[in-house]
Amino acid sequence: MSAPFATAVGTAAAVRLGERTARQVVEEVLARVGVREGEIHAFNTVLAGDARAAADALDQRIARGEDPGPLAGVPVALKDNLCTRGVPTTCSSRILEGWKPPYDATVVERLAGAGAVVVGKTNLDEFAMGSSTENSAFGPTRNPLDTTRVPGGSSGGSAAAVAAGFAPLALGSDTGGSIRQPAAFCGVVGVKPTYGAVSRYGLVAFASSLDQIGPFAATVADAALLLEVIAGHDPMDSTSNPGPAAPISARLGDGVEGLRVGIVRELVKGVDADVEARVREAADALAGAGAKVDEVSLPTVVHGLAAYYLIAPAEASSNLARYDGVRYGLRVDGTDVAAMNAATRGAGFGAEVKRRIMLGTYALSAGYYDAYYGQAQRVRTLIIRDFDAAYEDFDVLVSPTAPTTAFTLGAKTSDPLAMYMSDVCTIPSNLAGHPAMTLPYGTGDDGLPVGVQVMAPALGEPVMFRVAAVLEASRG
Amino acid sequence: MADPEAGARAYDIVVGLEVHCELRTVTKLFCGCRNAFGDEPNTNVCPVCLGLPGSLPVLNRQAVEYAMAVGLALSCEVRPSLFHRKNYFYPDMPKDYQVSQYDEPINVDGHLDLPDGSVVGIERAHMEEDTGKSSHVGGGGGRIHGADHSLVDYNRAGVPLVEIVSRPDIRSSAQAVDYVRELRAILVTTGASDGKMEEGSLRVDANVSVRPAGSDTLGTRCEIKNLNSLRSLGRAIDHEAARQWDLLDTGERIVQETRHWNEDLGRTVAGRSKEEAYDYRYFPEPDLVPLAPDDAWRDRVRAAIPMLPAARRARLCQAAGVDAALAGTVVELDLDTLVLAAISAKADGRRAVNRAVNEVAADIDAARRLDPAAFTKLLLLEDQGKLTATQAKQVLAELLTAGGDPVDIAAARGFEALGDDALAGAVDAAIASNPAEWERFKGGDAKVTGFFVGLVMRASGGKADGKAVTALLRERAAAG
Numbered sequence: 025m026s027a028p029f030a031t032a033v034g035t036a037a038a039v040r041l042g043e044r045t046a047r048q049v050v051e052e053v054l055a056r057v058g059v060r061e062g063e064i065h066a067f068n069t070v071l072a073g074d075a076r077a078a079a080d081a082l083d084q085r086i087a088r089g090e091d092p093g094p095l096a097g098v099p100v101a102l103k104d105n106l107c108t109r110g111v112p113t114t115c116s117s118r119i120l121e122g123w124k125p126p127y128d129a130t131v132v133e134r135l136a137g138a139g140a141v142v143v144g145k146t147n148l149d150e151f152a153m154g155s156s157t158e159n160s161a162f163g164p165t166r167n168p169l170d171t172t173r174v175p176g177g178s179s180g181g182s183a184a185a186v187a188a189g190f191a192p193l194a195l196g197s198d199t200g201g202s203i204r205q206p207a208a209f210c211g212v213v214g215v216k217p218t219y220g221a222v223s224r225y226g227l228v229a230f231a232s233s234l235d236q237i238g239p240f241a242a243t244v245a246d247a248a249l250l251l252e253v254i255a256g257h258d259p260m261d262s263t264s265n266p267g268p269a270a271p272i273s274a275r276l277g278d279g280v281e282g283l284r285v286g287i288v289r290e291l292v293k294g295v296d297a298d299v300e301a302r303v304r305e306a307a308d309a310l311a312g313a314g315a316k317v318d319e320v321s322l323p324t325v326v327h328g329l330a331a332y333y334l335i336a337p338a339e340a341s342s343n344l345a346r347y348d349g350v351r352y353g354l355r356v357d358g359t360d361v362a363a364m365n366a367a368t369r370g371a372g373f374g375a376e377v378k379r380r381i382m383l384g385t386y387a388l389s390a391g392y393y394d395a396y397y398g399q400a401q402r403v404r405t406l407i408i409r410d411f412d413a414a415y416e417d418f419d420v421l422v423s424p425t426a427p428t429t430a431f432t433l434g435a436k437t438s439d440p441l442a443m444y445m446s447d448v449c450t451i452p453s454n455l456a457g458h459p460a461m462t463l464p465y466g467t468g469d470d471g472l473p474v475g476v477q478v479m480a481p482a483l484g485e486p487v488m489f490r491v492a493a494v495l496e497a498s499r500g
Numbered sequence: 501m502a503d504p505e506a507g508a509r510a511y512d513i514v515v516g517l518e519v520h521c522e523l524r525t526v527t528k529l530f531c532g533c534r535n536a537f538g539d540e541p542n543t544n545v546c547p548v549c550l551g552l553p554g555s556l557p558v559l560n561r562q563a564v565e566y567a568m569a570v571g572l573a574l575s576c577e578v579r580p581s582l583f584h585r586k587n588y589f590y591p592d593m594p595k596d597y598q599v600s601q602y603d604e605p606i607n608v609d610g611h612l613d614l615p616d617g618s619v620v621g622i623e624r625a626h627m628e629e630d631t632g633k634s635s636h637v638g639g640g641g642g643r644i645h646g647a648d649h650s651l652v653d654y655n656r657a658g659v660p661l662v663e664i665v666s667r668p669d670i671r672s673s674a675q676a677v678d679y680v681r682e683l684r685a686i687l688v689t690t691g692a693s694d695g696k697m698e699e700g701s702l703r704v705d706a707n708v709s710v711r712p713a714g715s716d717t718l719g720t721r722c723e724i725k726n727l728n729s730l731r732s733l734g735r736a737i738d739h740e741a742a743r744q745w746d747l748l749d750t751g752e753r754i755v756q757e758t759r760h761w762n763e764d765l766g767r768t769v770a771g772r773s774k775e776e777a778y779d780y781r782y783f784p785e786p787d788l789v790p791l792a793p794d795d796a797w798r799d800r801v802r803a804a805i806p807m808l809p810a811a812r813r814a815r816l817c818q819a820a821g822v823d824a825a826l827a828g829t830v831v832e833l834d835l836d837t838l839v840l841a842a843i844s845a846k847a848d849g850r851r852a853v854n855r856a857v858n859e860v861a862a863d864i865d866a867a868r869r870l871d872p873a874a875f876t877k878l879l880l881l882e883d884q885g886k887l888t889a890t891q892a893k894q895v896l897a898e899l900l901t902a903g904g905d906p907v908d909i910a911a912a913r914g915f916e917a918l919g920d921d922a923l924a925g926a927v928d929a930a931i932a933s934n935p936a937e938w939e940r941f942k943g944g945d946a947k948v949t950g951f952f953v954g955l956v957m958r959a960s961g962g963k964a965d966g967k968a969v970t971a972l973l974r975e976r977a978a979a980g
């Protein structure tokens with residue numbers, strides 16, 4: 025299956041060589057936005073004017089003989105929880121109404137430095153809490169492959185933007201699967217890098233110990249190119265890994281000969297039969313390419329979902345405290361400060377955000393901390409140990425990305441637990457801080473894409489991408 | 501139940517102090533904003549210290565070094581530590597949580613030796629960030645209730661603090677004041693603090709309880725906040741202890757609560773009680789990594805700490821032969837280096853201390869410019885009897901205001917101590933012309949000593965040395 029739109033690698037090469045102008049590239053994607061954005065609603069903000077101005081500036085630099093960088097003239101869509109100077113950054117929440125950050129996120133600076141052109145801010149589940157992008161205060165995003173279906177979430181807008189050809193690249197954030205699950209649902213590549221590989225400075229926090237920014241792309245090579253631009257140490261993020269990021273693109277074609285690949289038994293069990301079938305086919309393809317494929321058991325990963333739904337809400341309850349009506353965003357007046365805080369938060373947050381703030385507040389409360397937050401952290405440690413043990417015998421692990429293909433809008437909105445189950449395969453990597461990525465691998469019985477997940481140990485992006493590249497090439 | 505008749509004597513006071521010390525770093529704890537007092541409101545702010553969405557903290561190395569220096573100066577164990585989030589809603593606090601060290605603080609288990617020889621245990625000295633500052637405008641007289649609106653200045657938000665928590669080892673308001681005074685001297689010595697209580701650089705909360713005299717159990721304590729001066733601290737503790745005694749005397753129960761010292765009313769007033777206390781929901785701050793200073797770093801910080809006040813006092817006591825209280829005064833005035841320089845040049849120690857405490861300290865700004873060599877030279881002139889005490893003080897005054905060489909100043913003023921022969925002649929003349937008074941002196945009437953000294957002084961035009969005159973009078977009387 026070849027990508028239906030121009031790739032980032034190809035676009036950047038054409039722009040750098042002067043075969044195409046950045047302005048032409050931007051006009052092409054804006055034209056597609058003009059045709060389909062009305063039915064898809066991938067964006068909260070389309071930055072047509074800014075994008076054209078940025079493209080023209082790039083074209084002038086190229087005309088002067090300068091090289092704008094590896095993403096020269098490549099349109100990129102940004103999840104609307106990444107801070108952009110002077111441009112609304114809403115997190116798809118009413119509570120940030122009217123707020124324009126006075127600064128750019130580190131990844132936004134790096135994109136600009138590499139010559140990328142930001143075309144818009146994409147829709148998400150409010151504060152990245154959700155798996156369908158139906159929790160947006162501005163209405164849901166629809167799956168470009170079937171607009172009766174959700175695009176997944178929380179980075180549904182970014183996944184949809186790439187799938188619809190609104191931009192060859194997009195950035196999302198992944199706290200429990202929020203890049204990989206929507207990428208799987210929309211049939212694109214999605215990567216959650218190692219925790220600390222990409223600076224979180226300027227990413228509006230959901231759960232700080234789990235959040236990680238990562239790429240969406242139509243191809244594995246495009247995703248590698250984008251990751252190389254945004255990764256690397258940032259002194260503004262204390263949890264950022266020291267030193268430069270390892271090169272990925274240069275090793276993409278190294279193949280999987282002799283690599284040990286583990287299929288995670290617990291993550292295959294219980295998923296839809298068509299999803300499992302595609303994962304088995306992917307495993308066979310890797311074996312055919314010379315990898316040693318075997319099943320592996322990580323018994324504790326089944327507890328990942330429960331641990332996640334204590335740790336993430338606990339951190340969120342603290343991270344979202346600052347939306348109090350005092351300094352920015354929405355303010356609903358009250359008789360005193362406490363009443364104003366309560367009225368603002370009552371009006372500004374949606375139901376899912378409130379649910380998680382309450383969950384997290386409870387999990388951290390005096391007398392409950394140890395039984396909930398403390399216990400969840402202990403489970404997290406056990407999961408890390410399970411992964412460590414598995415990586416003694418395997419170079420990478422493979423599993424489904426999500427238990428199902430994209431479901432229909434409204435199918436799970438009244439059942440939060442059913443919605444949470446959508447992230448059961450992706451959460452363990454966030455808890456462990458390990459890299460994981462998804463790529464489309466065939467379709468389900470409904471004709472919608474199935475995502476296969478490749479996981480690797482911390483800093484294992486190069487080997488993870490090699491495996492993904494082999495899988496991509498093996499697709500019919 | 502206490503005996504209502506027993507009165508105040510039946511109880512002991514138990515005090516533990518929490519001192520918040522703003523560290524004198526160039527920038528704030530987690531961002532590059534200036535750490536400065538008194539600037540235009542909301543000018544020293546950035547996305548980090550305003551807690552804007554997406555911002556992240558980065559720990560200030562200098563703040564860690566000051567915190568370690570404070571811990572080492574208080575004989576604490578400096579340990580690997582963690583930052584936690586302390587969650588509560590407050591408009592002063594941009595993130596609605598405070599980043600603070602909770603159960604794994606950087607400094608634990610130290611002690612502070614007071615000048616009177618008593619020792620106060622230090623439970624911990626941990627790092628945290630300061631909050632902003634609210635002011636309430638219109639109607640409420642500066643208080644939030646009835647105010648028209650409130651303004652918040654975030655210049656102070658994110659300023660680094662060390663909170664030094666003592667053990668409940670303090671037994672009187674005077675000892676509490678001594679503790680804070682000594683602690684302040686240590687904090688200033690390490691360079692960690694400017695010690696300015698009036699600017700809020702040091703803020704003291706006192707945990708006060710009372711218990712029957714001789715008892716080992718701790719009574720219910722109240723925490724008194726808002727103690728902005730040593731005077732407030734002493735008064736508040738005495739008032740609070742008296743309030744608690746009165747309650748126990750009348751058979752009432754003391755409620756554990758936070759109370760605020762009202763300097764104008766001269767009493768503490770109830771704040772939050774424990775029943776309505778916040779649940780701070782502490783958890784480890786995920787945006788920061790654990791702090792684990794290695795031995796080499798800790799040793800470098802230790803080596804850079806200047807001599808502490810207690811050691812300076814001991815050094816001066818020994819060198820000058822003065823008592824601890826007097827040595828304490830010299831050290832507090834930061835004049836011990838000056839005095840020690842004179843002593844090492846063989847000047848008399850006691851005289852050096854007295855001139856420092858009385859004359860030099862009278863103009864402490866000028867004292868900073870006083871040339872130690874000139875001070876020493878002056879003391880030696882006096883020691884050798886070449887200047888009288890009165891003359892020496894006048895020369896010293898000029899040294900302080902204008903500088904110069906004490907020998908030249910003395911010569912210019914015509915100060916030359918009376919030679920031995922001239923002095924003897926003047927004394928003998930005074931005796932001869934006042935036989936009745938001389939008989940009284942010989943009979944042991946010390947009151948006429950001053951009469952003779954005065955006569956000799958006048959006769960010599962002030963050049964005679966009072967002590968030498970007295971000695972000569974005694975010598976003549978003994979000779980019959």
Ligand SMILES: [Zn+2]
Pocket residue numbers: 528531532533544545546547548549550658
């Ligand atoms: Zn700042």
